[in-house]
Amino acid sequence: MKNIVVFASHNGSDLQAVIDGCREGKIAGRVAAVISNNNDAYALKRAGIAGIDGFCLNSALYPDETLFDRKTLEVLEKYDADIIFLAGYLKKIGPLVLQKYENRIFNIHPALLPKYGGRGMYGMNVHKAVIEAGEEFTGVTIHKVTADYDAGGIVKQAKIPVLKDDTPGTLAARVLELEHRFIVEVLSEICLNENYL
């Protein structure tokens, strides 16, 4: 059983999919802890409801980036993390954590990278850009995390068509629904296959 630590900044519906996937035995792992940079994140409530320890670590508490990084590492070590999964986490990962967990940090992005990634490409911005560009397809990317936003090696992608009458809102909803299935599918492969790590 792999210990998965999930980082989430907001609603945490992807986190919920991972919690459920683990509990239903679809993923050979458990969510060992949840880390958020937002004290009001519903993701932390979800963790509490599931009986999982949640932590808020942010720059208000730790304005010094190195201390922030060290505190994050402390939580990861305490929970013996094997895998870190960023599920809607909007802060960059510090160099200490990146080094210690190299190749074991994954992110889910609501578009087909390398397009529609990078700084500013999050939330509705992504879906707006996809529609404005007239893309026929969009989807979900799970990739490894490096020091730059959305730039690490792609692990797996899933594709869906952009419909003629899609708005950013309808597209976002369909992509998120796909994410909930895809995150479980890919994490279950990652947990079983050491080659991913």
Ligand code: GRF
């Ligand atoms: C998802 O679209 C994910 O791809 C992105 O942030 C969103 C998180 O949604 N990185 P939620 O907070 O899990 O509901």
